[in-house]
Amino acid sequence: MLKESLISEFQKIVGKDNVLTSPEALKAYSYDGTTSWVHEPDVVVFPTTTDQVSQIMKIANAEKIPVTPRGGGTNVSGGSVPWQGGIVLAMTRMNKIIKVDKENLTATVEPGVVLQDLTLQLMKDRLFFPPDPQSFLGATLGGIISENAGGPACVKYGVTKQYILGIEVVLPNGEVVHLGGRTLKNVVGYDLLHIFISAEGTLGVITKAELKLNPIPAAKKTLCVVYDDMAVAGEGVFHVLESGVIPDKIEFMDNWVINRIEEMMQLGLPKEADALLLFEVDGIPEAVEKEVEQITEITKKYGAKEVRVAKDADEALAYWKGRSAGFAAVFGKAKTVFAEDVTVPRGNIPKLINRCKELAKKYNVEIVVLGHAGDGNLHPAILTDINNKDHYDRALKAMDEIIESAVEFGGVLSGEHGIGLEKQKFMKKVTEPAVINMMKGIKALIDPNNIMNPGKIWE
Amino acid sequence: MKDLKELKKIEQFADQCMKCGFCSFFCPVYQEERVETSVARGKNYLVKQILAGKQEWTPVMADIIGRCLLCKRCAANCPAKTQIDRVVVAARAELVREKGLGAIKNFVFRKVMANRPALGRYARLMQKFQWMMPRTEGKIRHLPDFVKNLGKRNFPELAKTFLRDQVKPVYKPQNGQKPIMRVGFFTGCATDFVYPDFGLKFIDFLTRHGVEVVVPDTQNCCGAAIYFSGDFETGRMLADLNVKAFKDLNVDYIVTTCATCSSTLKDYQKYLPDNEEQKQRYEEFEKKVKDSMEFVIDILKIKPEDFKLKKEFEGKTVTWHDPCHLVRYQNIKDQPRAILKALKGIKYVEMPNADLCCGMGGSFSVYHYDLTKKIAGKKMDGIKATGADIVVTACPGCMINLEDNVLLNKMPQKVHHLLELVE
Numbered sequence: 009m010l011k012e013s014l015i016s017e018f019q020k021i022v023g024k025d026n027v028l029t030s031p032e033a034l035k036a037y038s039y040d041g042t043t044s045w046v047h048e049p050d051v052v053v054f055p056t057t058t059d060q061v062s063q064i065m066k067i068a069n070a071e072k073i074p075v076t077p078r079g080g081g082t083n084v085s086g087g088s089v090p091w092q093g094g095i096v097l098a099m100t101r102m103n104k105i106i107k108v109d110k111e112n113l114t115a116t117v118e119p120g121v122v123l124q125d126l127t128l129q130l131m132k133d134r135l136f137f138p139p140d141p142q143s144f145l146g147a148t149l150g151g152i153i154s155e156n157a158g159g160p161a162c163v164k165y166g167v168t169k170q171y172i173l174g175i176e177v178v179l180p181n182g183e184v185v186h187l188g189g190r191t192l193k194n195v196v197g198y199d200l201l202h203i204f205i206s207a208e209g210t211l212g213v214i215t216k217a218e219l220k221l222n223p224i225p226a227a228k229k230t231l232c233v234v235y236d237d238m239a240v241a242g243e244g245v246f247h248v249l250e251s252g253v254i255p256d257k258i259e260f261m262d263n264w265v266i267n268r269i270e271e272m273m274q275l276g277l278p279k280e281a282d283a284l285l286l287f288e289v290d291g292i293p294e295a296v297e298k299e300v301e302q303i304t305e306i307t308k309k310y311g312a313k314e315v316r317v318a319k320d321a322d323e324a325l326a327y328w329k330g331r332s333a334g335f336a337a338v339f340g341k342a343k344t345v346f347a348e349d350v351t352v353p354r355g356n357i358p359k360l361i362n363r364c365k366e367l368a369k370k371y372n373v374e375i376v377v378l379g380h381a382g383d384g385n386l387h388p389a390i391l392t393d394i395n396n397k398d399h400y401d402r403a404l405k406a407m408d409e410i411i412e413s414a415v416e417f418g419g420v421l422s423g424e425h426g427i428g429l430e431k432q433k434f435m436k437k438v439t440e441p442a443v444i445n446m447m448k449g450i451k452a453l454i455d456p457n458n459i460m461n462p463g464k465i466w467e
Numbered sequence: 468m469k470d471l472k473e474l475k476k477i478e479q480f481a482d483q484c485m486k487c488g489f490c491s492f493f494c495p496v497y498q499e500e501r502v503e504t505s506v507a508r509g510k511n512y513l514v515k516q517i518l519a520g521k522q523e524w525t526p527v528m529a530d531i532i533g534r535c536l537l538c539k540r541c542a543a544n545c546p547a548k549t550q551i552d553r554v555v556v557a558a559r560a561e562l563v564r565e566k567g568l569g570a571i572k573n574f575v576f577r578k579v580m581a582n583r584p585a586l587g588r589y590a591r592l593m594q595k596f597q598w599m600m601p602r603t604e605g606k607i608r609h610l611p612d613f614v615k616n617l618g619k620r621n622f623p624e625l626a627k628t629f630l631r632d633q634v635k636p637v638y639k640p641q642n643g644q645k646p647i648m649r650v651g652f653f654t655g656c657a658t659d660f661v662y663p664d665f666g667l668k669f670i671d672f673l674t675r676h677g678v679e680v681v682v683p684d685t686q687n688c689c690g691a692a693i694y695f696s697g698d699f700e701t702g703r704m705l706a707d708l709n710v711k712a713f714k715d716l717n718v719d720y721i722v723t724t725c726a727t728c729s730s731t732l733k734d735y736q737k738y739l740p741d742n743e744e745q746k747q748r749y750e751e752f753e754k755k756v757k758d759s760m761e762f763v764i765d766i767l768k769i770k771p772e773d774f775k776l777k778k779e780f781e782g783k784t785v786t787w788h789d790p791c792h793l794v795r796y797q798n799i800k801d802q803p804r805a806i807l808k809a810l811k812g813i814k815y816v817e818m819p820n821a822d823l824c825c826g827m828g829g830s831f832s833v834y835h836y837d838l839t840k841k842i843a844g845k846k847m848d849g850i851k852a853t854g855a856d857i858v859v860t861a862c863p864g865c866m867i868n869l870e871d872n873v874l875l876n877k878m879p880q881k882v883h884h885l886l887e888l889v890e
Contacts, residue, residue, distance in 0.1 A: 028502070030527045032513055036503040039512065041486050054502075081503065082488040100501040120501070124492055145544075146488035272548070336546030339485040 010050045010094075014071065018053050018095075021063045026054040026101065037078065037096045038089065041143070043344055044394065045086035045429045049076065049096040056101050058176060058184055058215040065213065066182035068095060068459055075180075076461045077209040079120060079148030083155055084347060085422070086429030087208045091463035097213060099150050105129050106216070113221045114173060114190060119150025119214045135221045138165035141424065142332050150214045156206035158424035160257035160288075160331075163382030165222070167424065169205045176216035177204055180455040190218050203450060208426050209461040211454050225290035228256075229300050230324035233307045234314040238262055238283035238365075238377070242358035245285065245381045247310045249354070253299045257288040258382030259331050260357075265378045268337035269330045277330065278314065285312075285381060286327055334378045335387075342374075342391035344400065346407050349431075350414035351385040351423030363413045364388045371402040375410075385423035411438070427465045435466060473560040473699065474518055481518065483549040484511045490541035490551070495824050495842045496534055504531045507541040507551040514558050524565050532558045534835065536828030536842075537695055539795040556738050559697030568698055576693045580656075581701045583687050587631060590660045594625040603874055620836065621871045623661050630654050630663035631684065638670050638680040646679035648766075651718040653709070653732065653756075655725035656688055657863030665887055669724050669759065672886065676767055685712040689723075691731040692829045694738060703745070706735040710752045721755045722762045724884060726862035727829075729758035730796035758793060759886060760861050764802040771809035775890040781812040785888070786855035788846070788869065789822040790862035803861060803885050810888070816853040823849065827868035843872035850880060858882045 019027045028034070029051050038048040050073075055061045068075045074094030081088050090096050103120035110133055117126065123137070123144040130136050140159035141147050147157065153175065158167035174188030188194060188201035204211055235241035238260075245258055261269070261284050266277050277284065285307070289299040304315045318324035339345050352360050361377060368375040379386035388410055392403035411421055411434050421438050422431050436444070444466065451458070474481075490507040491497045503509040510531060516522035535555045542551050568576065579589050600608040606624045631654070640646050650673060658666040673680050687708045694702025709732065713721050723729045733756045736749035763769050787807055793799045800822070807815045826832065826842030846869070850858055858869055858880050869882045 030525075032522070032525065032527045032531055033502070033504055035513060035516060035522065036509040039486060041488060043485075080488055080491060098502070103501070122492065143487065143489070145492035146490075333546050336485065336487070336548075340483065340547050 010073065014067065014073075015051060017067060018051065018064060022053055022055055022060050026056070028052040037081075037098070040078075040081045040086060040088045041084045042086050042089075042430055045089045045091075047089050047091050048093065049090040050093050052096045052098050054098045054101045058178060061097065061178045061213050061215055062182045062184055064095070064097065065178050065180060069181050069457055072457050072459060074462050075213070075459050077150065077154070077213050079151035080122060080143070080146035082143035082146040083151060083426065083428065085155070085208075085426040085431060087155060087426050087461070087464060088151065089429060091429060091461075094459075099148060099213075102215065103148070108133060108135070108221075110135070112190070113223070115219045115221055117149050117217055117219060119148060119153075119217065121149045123147050123149065123152060130221065131224070134224045136224050137171060137219055138222055139168040139171055142335070149217055149219070153205055153214055153217055154207060154209045155424070155426045158380070158383070158385065160259055160380050160382070162380065163258050164254045164256040164290075169202055171220045172201065172205055172217060173220050174218040175201060175204060175214050177212040177214055179212045180457065180460050184215070188218070192220070206426070208428060208464055210451060210464055211460055225292070227293040227296040228288060228290045228324070229296050230318040230327050231287040231289075231300060231303055232277070232316040232318070232327055233285045233287065233303075233312045234278050234281045234316070235283045235285070235311065236281065236313050237311070238361050239358040240311040241283040241285050242361050242381065244307050244310055244312060245357060246354050248287070248303055248306050249382075251302060251306045253289065253302050253306075255287045255289045255299070255303070255382065257286065257380075259286040259379070260284070260381035260386065261286075261331065261334060261378040262376055264374070264376040265334050265337060268341060269333055272333055272337060273326075273330060275326050275330045281313070286331055288324075288328075331378075338376060338378070338389045338391070343393035343395065344403075346390040346392070346403060347425075348388045348390070348407065348410055349385070349422045349425040350388070350411060350419055351383070352414050352417045352419030354382070354384040356417040356419065357381055357384055357386065359417055360386060360414060360419070364410060367406045367409050367413075371406040373399065373403050373406050375406065380423075383423070384419065429464060432465065432467050469565070471518060471561060473557045473564065474514065477550075477553045477557040478518055480550040481511055481515050481554050483547050484508060484551075485547045486512070487546060489544065489546060493540040493544045495536060495538060495540065495826065495845070496838065498845075499838055499841045505534055507545075507549070510535065510558075511549065511551060511554055514554055517558070517561075524562050529562055529566070532562060533831070534838075536791070536824050536826070536831050538791040538824035538828065540791075540822070540824065543795045553738065556695060556697070559695070560699045561697070563697040563699070572696060572698065576696070576698050576701050580688045580693060581705055583685075586656070586688060587629065590625060590629065594627070594660075597625055607870060607874060621874045622867055623870060625660050626663045628663065630659045630666040633663065634666070634670070634682050636682060636684065638674050638682075640677045640679055641674045644677045647677040648719040649679045649681065649717060651713045651716055651721040652680050652682045653686055653689070653713075653721055653723040653728055654682065655723055655728040655863065657867070658724060661867075662863060662884070665724070665884060669886055672889075673722075676769065678767070681716050681718060683712045683716060687712070689725075689728040689731040691727050694731075696830055699739060699741075703739050703741065706739055706749060710735075710748055713752075713755070718755065720757050720762065720766060721752075722757050722759055724759045724861070724886060725864070726758055726760075726790040726793040726797070727864050729756055730792035732756045734796065758797060758799060758861070760793065760799050760802045761797070763886075764805065771805040772811075774806055774810055776810050776812040777888060777890055780857065780888050783856040784814045784816055784854060785857040785859050786816050786818040786850060786853040787821055787885075788818070788825065788850075788858055788860040788865060790860055790865045791824050792864075793861055794822050803859070806885060806889075807859060813888075816855055818849040818853045818855070820845070820849045825865045825868045825872075827864050829864065832868065839868070840872065840875065843868060844876070847872055847876045847878065851878065855880060857888075859885050859888065861885050
């Protein structure tokens with residue numbers, strides 16, 4: 009519980025309507041998109057200006073109150089759960105798109121802007137912000153930057169960090185700093201900008217961001233490629249890339265996922281297929297046509313059973329809707345789901361897929377695979393039930409081994425979801441002690457009182 | 468005694484939410500307030516807390532569960548297919564079971580709306596005294612400034628003679644044709660008290676198309692405002708009365724021109740049943756209920772190009788507003804568009820976000836009028852973007868709210884039910 013006097017100070021700073029203390033509101037800010045991480049804050053504060061954030065941080069720092077910044081609360085690593093209570097800084101009311109600069113292909117936004125709102129606004133100028141986390145309907149830019157989110161389109165376009173030119177950050181002591189800038193090139197001293205990107209809100213509060221944009225390509229086409237062996241599908245990914253085509257998306261789904269999606273939305277996906285690859289290519293129309301031909305040829309040559317090219321935008325949209333329903337399909341079928349986020353170098357995708365199959369047998373649990381095959385970021389999901397101890401324990405073991413396997417194949421623990429609370433226990437296993445110490449040192453330098461999103465990343 | 472009977476019925480739906488938060492993008496209330504308790508995910512989480520015995524029915528909780536338009540945009544777009552409307556309605560019912568209705572709702576729902584003669588008497592009383600309220604424009608009046616708690620709302624004048632006082636029990640097809648079918652007309656309160664001429668015109672339309680129309684005077688309010696507010700007891704009573712009113716009339720269909728009424732009648736089976744027998748009875752009833760929009764196209768099979776525009780609308784540009792109770796509760800969206808696109812003499816323009824709720828939400832707008840105005844503001848932006856002269860819809864509830872907000876925003880548009888446009 010915070011002192012009454014502090015609550016009224018917050019009310020003075022942001023106004024009464026922007027401070028919530030009812031037990032109901034605190035409950036509603038105790039979770040994010042994960043299944044089992046829950047902790048209530050003591051107060052929820054909605055700042056609307058950088059100055060307000062700064063004033064709140066000064067108080068929090070003086071009183072040593074934990075502060076957890078939160079946007080849409082869509083993250084799936086526990087990152088925005090206020091694990092040690094204190095203040096949830098809800099950034100959802102700082103949601104202005106300040107400027108779209110068509111000349112320089114940049115946009116200036118507040119952290120609470122929802123990605124889909126930005127996308128719709130940019131569309132009017134035929135521009136887009138390429139990182140595409142699939143939570144775009146709820147995810148805010150502040151969170152997307154803090155988690156360094158990625159999505160399907162990163163095969164060609166890369167992840168969030170490649171599209172952030174600069175940020176305004178309020179440090180834990182309330183000081184406002186500007187990192188990066190508005191230019192494409194910038195080598196003025198240490199690259200502190202990229203320490204804040206993916207810091208999961210443990211270093212400061214992002215209050216403004218300068219984004220790099222791309223023009224929307226004139227043409228897009230979608231192909232659905234059917235395989236009767238999922239490891240062969242995995243190989244299809246690098247055969248296509250090797251051939252010189254860089255699709256903007258290559259997504260993978262296994263037989264289990266295909267069938268659940270089909271149950272939900274009847275898209276006419278081939279139910280008997282062992283796996284599917286969904287490709288999207290974009291660019292100038294002539295190039296796109298050529299690339300479609302090339303993908304068709306290459307995938308057929310390397311074992312694809314069937315290639316379906318979407319006739320029109322509607323059919324393409326249906327495939328992508330199916331893909332984005334994938335996670336819902338998984339979560340709807342089990343009490344508890346471990347959604348893994350391991351990422352391996354692309355060439356090792358078949359190995360990882362085969363390993364998942366073996367582990368499913370070894371531990372007698374259902375492991376389903378979907379994900380961004382194009383960048384090696386698979387999301388194997390283990391279906392279990394936290395109330396069934398025996399099953400749950402086996403699932404935990406399988407998860408441990410999936411992560412160990414990913415590291416063995418030269419990969420990483422998390423590609424785009426972040427560590428947060430969910431992946432903490434693996435952090436030590438897969439990271440050199442000296443590296444962790446360096447991270448902790450940076451944290452101590454910027455946040456000596458450990459008030460920013462404490463309890464995250466390290467155990 | 469806390470059996471949480473109503474909540475237990477929907478526990479399976481509440482469990483489906485996987486907390487992805489995508490609902491926030493579609494929720495008109497969240498879009499204004501940007502607070503987690505406004506959105507489906509937050510409400511659902513708190514309802515689950517109640518089910519787990521970790522949350523009480525506090526006044527804050529009651530406010531949270533009341534802050535929903537039941538527009539179903541979240542449910543329609545939910546990747547996990549969580550039926551959040553059922554969760555919210557059941558939560559309201561549980562709240563009423565636990566805390567009672569409150570004096571005002573108790574009086575309005577149970578003493579006025581649930582009793583056809585009483586409702587008529589009160590409406591007549593209001594009609595007599597509405598001269599006290601200043602006229603905004605034409606047949607639209609607004610509340611005098613001293614009734615501040617209801618806001619400066621504009622609403623249409625109550626008719627001099629209600630439909631119930633001029634309608635006949637049976638109408639034979641015109642020109643002495645043999646009836647192609649026999650249809651029960653469910654008038655609905657708004658058509659009864661505010662738009663009776665429209666009700667008569669609809670009967671005329673049906674009989675011209677060879678339909679025999681019966682209008683039982685035992686029909687009651689559909690009960691939408693009542694059961695969506697959680698008063699299941701009165702809701703069931705009205706459902707039973709309405710089912711009974713049409714039971715022995717030997718009708719092929721029960722048709723209404725109000726989207727809210729048609730969806731409410733159809734959904735008795737979904738929200739209200741307390742036992743198997745009731746469920747079956749409501750399901751039987753549902754099969755016969757048709758909204759006028761689907762009835763004219765799908766049942767009467769009138770070709771869209773065969774509708775004839777009334778002279779007074781010639782040369783106008785029109786746009787369509789999807790009532791929540793039509794587009795999401797009944798999946799009716801193509802039929803009205805087909806008619807409007809085919810109607811010769813008008814220009815049809817699709818509005819951006821045509822399916823966005825107008826912000827009315829029944830009694831929501833009484834308790835949260837400021838929010839209603841903000842949400843309606845976005846609807847108005849869509850209407851402005853079309854440059855239309857006329858906003859067409861098929862729900863008197865929406866019509867009342869759209870008319871209010873068109874005037875508040877000093878816009879020139881007129882609002883009409885689609886069937887008012889045609890001969």
